[in-house]
Every structure is written in C-alpha cells, then in structure tokens.
Amino acid sequence: MADSVAAIAALPLPLPEKLAMLRTESLTRGFQNEELVRWAADHPGLASGEQWCAKAWWGAAAGEVVRDYLYDPHRRAVALDLVERVDDAALDEARRQEKGVIVVTAHLGPPKFLMNWLVEQRLPLLVWTNTRDLPSWQAAAGDTTFVDPRTQDQKSVILINSAIHLRRGGVLLGAADLGTGDRVVLLERLGISWHFSFGLPSLARRLGIPMVTALALWDGERIQIRIDSLDPPTHDLAEDEWNRVWIDSYWAIIEPVLRGSPENFRFLRQAVEQVAKPWEQTGG
Amino acid sequence: MNRETLTPIVLEVVRSRAVHFCGELGLETPLGSDGLGIDSIGVLEIILELEKQTGIILRDETITAETLATPRSLIEHLAASERGKHG
Numbered sequence: 258m259a260d261s262v263a264a265i266a267a268l269p270l271p272l273p274e275k276l277a278m279l280r281t282e283s284l285t286r287g288f289q290n291e292e293l294v295r296w297a298a299d300h301p302g303l304a305s306g307e308q309w310c311a312k313a314w315w316g317a318a319a320g321e322v323v324r325d326y327l328y329d330p331h332r333r334a335v336a337l338d339l340v341e342r343v344d345d346a347a348l349d350e351a352r353r354q355e356k357g358v359i360v361v362t363a364h365l366g367p368p369k370f371l372m373n374w375l376v377e378q379r380l381p382l383l384v385w386t387n388t389r390d391l392p393s394w395q396a397a398a399g400d401t402t403f404v405d406p407r408t409q410d411q412k413s414v415i416l417i418n419s420a421i422h423l424r425r426g427g428v429l430l431g432a433a434d435l436g437t438g439d440r441v442v443l444l445e446r447l448g449i450s451w452h453f454s455f456g457l458p459s460l461a462r463r464l465g466i467p468m469v470t471a472l473a474l475w476d477g478e479r480i481q482i483r484i485d486s487l488d489p490p491t492h493d494l495a496e497d498e499w500n501r502v503w504i505d506s507y508w509a510i511i512e513p514v515l516r517g518s519p520e521n522f523r524f525l526r527q528a529v530e531q532v533a534k535p536w537e538q539t540g541g
Numbered sequence: 542m543n544r545e546t547l548t549p550i551v552l553e554v555v556r557s558r559a560v561h562f563c564g565e566l567g568l569e570t571p572l573g574s575d576g577l578g579i580d581s582i583g584v585l586e587i588i589l590e591l592e593k594q595t596g597i598i599l600r601d602e603t604i605t606a607e608t609l610a611t612p613r614s615l616i617e618h619l620a621a622s623e624r625g626k627h628g
C-alpha cells in the first residue's frame with residue numbers, strides 16, 4: 258500500500274494528476290487499510306462505511322504527496338497553487354487591531370500546508386510546530402521563526418518569547434488539539450479522546466490578544482484556506498470556566514470538518530503511518 | 542530599579558505562584574520541576590505580574606531557559622532590561 262503512494266508521487270506528472278490517480282487508488286486501498294476499517298466500525302456515528310474509508314485514505318495519501326512538494330524549495334509553489342479559495346478577512350480584521358494575532362489551528366487537512374501558506378504571506382510569524390520534521394532549508398530561511406513546544410525545558414521560554422512577539426505586533430501560529438502544553442484537558446467528543454492545550458488561550462486571555470482559527474482543508478482535490486474569528490469568552494470568567502467556553506468555541510469550528518469531510522481527518526495516526534511518506538525518501 | 546529593590550518583589554511574586562511548595566524559597570531555588578514545580582503558564586503569570594509591579598516591560602525575544610531558572614536569574618534579567626531601557 259505504501260509503495261503505491263510513493264510510486265504515484267514519483268511519476269513525472271503534474272501534481273493535480275497525481276492527486277486524481279490517488280482518488281482512483283483510494284476506492285480499493287481505503288478498504289484494505291485495516292486501521293481505517295476498524296476505526297470506522299468503532300465510530301458508526303462519525304464514520305460511515307466504504308466512502309468514508311476511501312476518502313480518509315485519500316486525504317492521508319494526498320496530504321503526504323503534497324507535503325513532499327512543500328518540503329522541496331523548488332516545487333513548493335506547485336503545492337501552494339492548489340489553493341482555490343481563501344477566506345482570510347478575519348485575519349486582516351484581527352491584524353488591524355495592531356495587538357498581534359494568535360492563529361489557532363488544528364491537525365486537520367494536509368499536514369504543514371497552512372503553515373507554509375502563512376509563511377508565504379510574509380507576516381511577522383512565529384510558529385509552534387514539530388521542528389524535527391521540518392526540512393533544514395526551511396528551518397534556517399526567511400523571516401519566520403519555528404519553535405518546538407514539545408521540548409520540556411523550552412516550554413516556558415517559548416511561551417514568554419511568544420508573549421513578547423505578540424506584543425510587538427507579531428503573528429503566532431499553533432495548534433491546540435495535541436496536548437503538547439503543560440496544562441491539558443482530556444475530553445471525550447465524537448467517541449474520541451481529545452487533548453486540548455491551554456498555552457494559546459492563556460496568552461490570549463492574559464494579554465488581550467485577538468484570536469482567529471485557521472485551517473487548510475481539502476475541498477475536492479483543491480485546498481481551501483479558511484480563517485474564522487474566535488471571539489474570546491468574557492474576561493470576568495474564572496480561568497477554568499474561561500477555558501471551557503474557549504474549547505467550546507474552538508470545537509464548534511472543527512467539529513463540522515470532522516463530521517463532514519473524512520479527507521481532512523488527520524487523527525488516525527496508525528492509518529496514516531501505513532501510507533508512504535515520499536518526503537522521507539527524497540530527504541526533503 | 543536595582544537588584545536590591547527587585548529581590549523582594551521577585552521572591553514574593555514567585556512565592557505566590559509556588560502553591561505546592563512547602564520548603565524555603567531562596568534566590569537559587571529552581572522554578573521548574575526540580576524545585577518549585579511551576580509550569581510554563583505559571584512562569585508566564587510570574588513574568589506578567591513582575592512587569593506589572595516593576596514597570597519593566599520585556600521587549601526582546603531573548604528569554605532563555607537560564608533566564609527563567611531561578612529567582613536570581615529573573616532578577617538579573619529584569620535588572621539588565623531596566624539598564625537597557627535607560628542605556
């Protein structure tokens with residue numbers, strides 16, 4: 258299964274054609290992915306049958322092929338050309354407040370795509386990300402700073418430098434759905450255990466920084482950039498209550514994606530790991 | 542604001558966030574898991590409260606793990622930031 262994705266990725270064809278080939282491949286491969294089939298059977302309210310498996314498989318495979326392009330400085334523009342629609346008025350509006358902006362994303366859609374799209378917008382950008390799988394050319398280039406919040410001894414450093422960056426009018430991008438921060442809440446939603454980190458909302462609450470959510474999502478075989486304002490809870494709430502209300506607002510944005518587009522489902526790690534990662538083979 | 546002025550302020554603010562620490566708080570007591578057990582959001586709260594109480598606003602993204610290691614390192618960084626503001 259993994260070989261078929263790598264083989265398609267290596268073909269001398271335009272990227273849209275490779276994505277279309279993967280769609281055909283997904284019609285059979287999706288059902289052969291034991292992890293996907295088992296997961297769908299265990300979550301009948303969310304995942305329904307054959308179409309769900311095919312779409313989820315396609316999203317995982319296409320995401321890795323696109324990542325192969327993103328990690329190559331000579332081909333990344335081809336991947337970014339997949340963007341068909343951009344709804345980013347909320348980001349512009351937040352930036353006009355001149356307080357800095359926290360851009361909260363989630364692990365949905367093609368991996369690293371939103372980050373790369375934001376990098377191209379030439380914003381004063383600080384990114385919380387897994388730096389271990391960043392290509393070396395990207396970690397060292399441009400105006401964007403990448404930091405890894407998983408490093409235990411650096412968590413405080415990252416949080417405080419992020420606060421300073423925001424106060425200087427910068428933009429901070431991070432995800433709240435992986436539980437890599439120090440204060441994490443575990444919630445059961447849609448039959449899945451979710452770990453939410455409170456680092457980003459803590460900065461927003463304490464500094465009065467506007468927040469938006471941002472997602473890069475598959476829309477057919479093109480990509481939509483979707484940015485929504487994330488109105489903060491009223492400031493007089495106690496911290497725990499503030500965080501609960503914040504999670505509800507965040508969840509209201511990501512839940513329809515989880516329910517409506519299996520292509521954008523990226524939480525099934527074992528299933529994704531059965532799909533080849535061409536960028537690992539090209540050393541991107 | 543010099544080190545002597547900063548010291549009681551820093552110790553008091555750090556103490557107020559070290560809710561699970563029962564020992565004696567000194568200038569060399571580590572803030573993290575090997576000492577006071579203050580997590581990253583707690584350290585952020587300490588920095589913001591110190592800015593509020595001292596009027597010293599940190600403006601450069603030059604904080605390191607060493608800066609945040611102990612009350613003494615916080616005092617040194619605040620004092621240096623104050624000197625930089627006037628220098």
